[in-house]
């Protein structure tokens with residue numbers, strides 16, 4: 723009798739877990755409002771595992787305040803290694819985020835130009851150097867990237883990543 727109760731509760735527990743796992747795996751796209759609410763580039767994915775890179779994408783940054791290419795397409799779930807080359811004579815950086823976050827960050831950078839930041843959603847590259855940024859895109863939609871060195875964002879140093887399923 724006791725054994726039967728134990729088995730029954732074990733089944734009940736595993737059912738709860740199974741349902742929980744299913745709910746967690748739910749692939750419904752996140753609503754735009756939710757995306758913007760959670761901030762800090764979390765909306766567009768997470769830092770990628772360098773050992774699980776799907777492919778590399780080369781991006782060039784230069785002193786005309788442009789990224790080349792400035793439009794990148796990825797499939798949802800892909801882990802991209804951005805190989806970011808600075809062919810200019812001043813420092814540039816590539817920061818992934820939503821345009822709202824990037825604007826707020828750019829404003830902060832104007833206030834505190836010396837602000838150091840080394841979040842996993844960005845890479846700063848000195849002139850003539852190449853940096854890398856590994857990112858996994860887990861949500862479909864159109865996201866942005868920008869150079870937030872003061873004045874560069876304002877000069878139009880921005881680009882887009884489109885994530886399709």
Ligand SMILES: [Cu+2]
Nearest residue numbers: 814815869874
């Ligand atoms: Cu720049």
